[in-house]
Amino acid sequence: MWGQINSGWGYWNVFIWLFFFVLISFFVLWVRSMGRMDYKRNTDQDEIYWSGNDVPEDGADISVPASSSYWGFRVAMEPLYRFLNSFHSGNASDYAGYFVVTTALVGILILF
Amino acid sequence: MKPLDILEVLPRSLWVTTCNSGSCNGCDIEVVATLGPRYDIERFGMKLVGTPRHADVMIVTGPVTRFMREKVKRIYSQMPDPKVVIVVGNCGCSGDVFYKSYNLVGPVDNIIPVDVYVHGCAPRPEAIIEGVTKAVLKLESLRKKEPVSNVVETVGEPVAGEVAL
Ligand code: SF4
Numbered sequence: 001m002w003g004q005i006n007s008g009w010g011y012w013n014v015f016i017w018l019f020f021f022v023l024i025s026f027f028v029l030w031v032r033s034m035g036r037m038d039y040k041r042n043t044d045q046d047e048i049y050w051s052g053n054d055v056p057e058d059g060a061d062i063s064v065p066a067s068s069s070y071w072g073f074r075v076a077m078e079p080l081y082r083f084l085n086s087f088h089s090g091n092a093s094d095y096a097g098y099f100v101v102t103t104a105l106v107g108i109l110i111l112f
Numbered sequence: 113m114k115p116l117d118i119l120e121v122l123p124r125s126l127w128v129t130t131c132n133s134g135s136c137n138g139c140d141i142e143v144v145a146t147l148g149p150r151y152d153i154e155r156f157g158m159k160l161v162g163t164p165r166h167a168d169v170m171i172v173t174g175p176v177t178r179f180m181r182e183k184v185k186r187i188y189s190q191m192p193d194p195k196v197v198i199v200v201g202n203c204g205c206s207g208d209v210f211y212k213s214y215n216l217v218g219p220v221d222n223i224i225p226v227d228v229y230v231h232g233c234a235p236r237p238e239a240i241i242e243g244v245t246k247a248v249l250k251l252e253s254l255r256k257k258e259p260v261s262n263v264v265e266t267v268g269e270p271v272a273g274e275v276a277l
Contacts, residue, residue: 049164
């Protein structure tokens, strides 16, 4: 039952999925191994580039927060966002919970 | 043969970052003209990148003001090795008419090692392109770990009173 799921368009097989996962992982690691390793650790070479300035501990003073982007859009959509925000507390386990519930619902829809 | 050695036989483009260490913007405009459609130095593979962490070459314009000293040093040290520095303009080469200013700590070679000097106020794009070709040669020698001569490349005519390097 767990090995293969057929749909109107094809099938999903956990073993084929795992095979390609391992294959692509090896490929990704191979590409990564070709990256440059000759940079000097613990020097400016592995520091963040901040236009030549010291990287600030707290960037709030000299940066514009991401929340300022699409300001008008956010204000216009505020009722929707308030409604969506009411679903969770900001705790990561809420997201995980919704993910599990959604996956279970999708699984039920596919299997039956 | 390691994969990196195989890649080594492919010619690599020159990735460049720029730093204005207090220039009047004249030199920067010429650098932009070099990158623009008329001179289009990208056809030779020179590509402007947004961070020194990807760059092989640093183009410095301006005579290095006190305010910019640490920033120039930091940008230089953030570039991966091997790296090459091109100074564009008389200000960066010698300080030019500002060389006695109380607020200058330059010229650039007082702060970081310089490999190619491009003279002019501001230098023409042709001179900048020549400077870039010299930087390519130097970078190739550094990549092959060949002994590199200490002679610093100079492009264009030094102005009157300036010491030819
Ligand atoms: S060399 Fe001339 S154009 Fe370049 S920064 Fe100095 S004054 Fe400006």
